[in-house]
Amino acid sequence: MSRAVFLDRDGTLIRDVHYLKDPNDVEIINGVGEALRIIKRMGYLIFLHTNQSGIARGYYDWSDVHSCNERMLQEFGLSADFFDDVCIAPESPDQVIQYRKPSILFQQEMIVKFKLEPSNCWMIGDKWIDPQTGLDAGMKGGLVRTGKVVDSELEKMAKANNVELFPDLLEFVKQQLVEI
Numbered sequence: 165m166s167r168a169v170f171l172d173r174d175g176t177l178i179r180d181v182h183y184l185k186d187p188n189d190v191e192i193i194n195g196v197g198e199a200l201r202i203i204k205r206m207g208y209l210i211f212l213h214t215n216q217s218g219i220a221r222g223y224y225d226w227s228d229v230h231s232c233n234e235r236m237l238q239e240f241g242l243s244a245d246f247f248d249d250v251c252i253a254p255e256s257p258d259q260v261i262q263y264r265k266p267s268i269l270f271q272q273e274m275i276v277k278f279k280l281e282p283s284n285c286w287m288i289g290d291k292w293i294d295p296q297t298g299l300d301a302g303m304k305g306g307l308v309r310t311g312k313v314v315d316s317e318l319e320k321m322a323k324a325n326n327v328e329l330f331p332d333l334l335e336f337v338k339q340q341l342v343e344i
């Protein structure tokens with residue numbers, strides 16, 4: 165059975181720019197490139213799962229999101245096919261939801277496609293919906309402090325749900341991932 169790390173994008177891999185549209189506004193977070201390389205080297209599959217309601221709202225389109233993702237990988241010095249799969253959820257909260265976190269549809273699909281053992285998988289991000297998505301899919305969840313402010317209420321919620329907090333993605337990798 166395979167292991168995997170599911171990753172949020174904004175506030176986790178790159179700085180959270182409100183409705184990011186222009187690739188020139190992509191700003192990578194320190195240490196994330198190294199973290200991504202270590203995750204892959206350790207034998208974990210890596211998936212990107214990002215909510216992009218700006219598509220449904222008409223603020224930008226799919227090609228803008230793809231361009232920003234490409235720029236992000238370039239900035240990390242990683243190939244365009246680095247992620248094993250990418251889920252861009254275009255829905256706004258008031259629409260019928262298919263992939264928008266905390267929907268676990270993407271996780272369920274990857275579990276089947278890659279024969280993942282959910283208990284050996286993680287979902288990491290800067291908002292509660294990220295670990296929540298992981299937990300709901302039978303995975304482990306982690307919060308990083310590189311995006312949305314993790315306040316005391318969120319800290320309490322994390323503690324109550326066995327969700328670990330990490331200063332950044334690299335620290336998560338160092339503390340939690342083990343060689344296969």
Ligand SMILES: [Mg+2]
Pocket residue numbers: 172173174175176180289290291311
């Ligand atoms: Mg985020």
